[in-house]
Amino acid sequence: MQAAYAGSKENFVVANRKAANVPLVKDILRYFLRNPEAVDSLTEIARWRLMQETVRRCVEDTQVALNWLIEEGYMREESRVGTESLFQLNPARREDAESFVEEGIGTEGLRD
Numbered sequence: 001m002q003a004a005y006a007g008s009k010e011n012f013v014v015a016n017r018k019a020a021n022v023p024l025v026k027d028i029l030r031y032f033l034r035n036p037e038a039v040d041s042l043t044e045i046a047r048w049r050l051m052q053e054t055v056r057r058c059v060e061d062t063q064v065a066l067n068w069l070i071e072e073g074y075m076r077e078e079s080r081v082g083t084e085s086l087f088q089l090n091p092a093r094r095e096d097a098e099s100f101v102e103e104g105i106g107t108e109g110l111r112d
Helices: 022-034 042-071 091-103
Strands: 002-004 013-015 075-078 086-089
Touching: 022 042, 042 075, 042 086, 086 091
Parallel strands: none
Antiparallel strands: 002 013, 075 086
């Protein structure tokens, strides 16, 4: 991405936006705006981006798995005002849950 700065906001030009991943560019810029004293190497920047993306993906995958467990009755969800939901094993389905984990019974519709 090429940029030219001519002294004022109005004169700032970003050339060839398609050449760069604009959301990534903005993520990196936001990081440095939040941490103006930061000085990071390419590897350090990539590392925190990877961790951030990994956590986001892990949360999404975990939400899908928990939704399935709740729908199947293995888990219960307790919603509380002002906090995140809490999850726990459904004691009535404990034996079924143990069988599922040990033998893989009822895995249709699940990804490995």
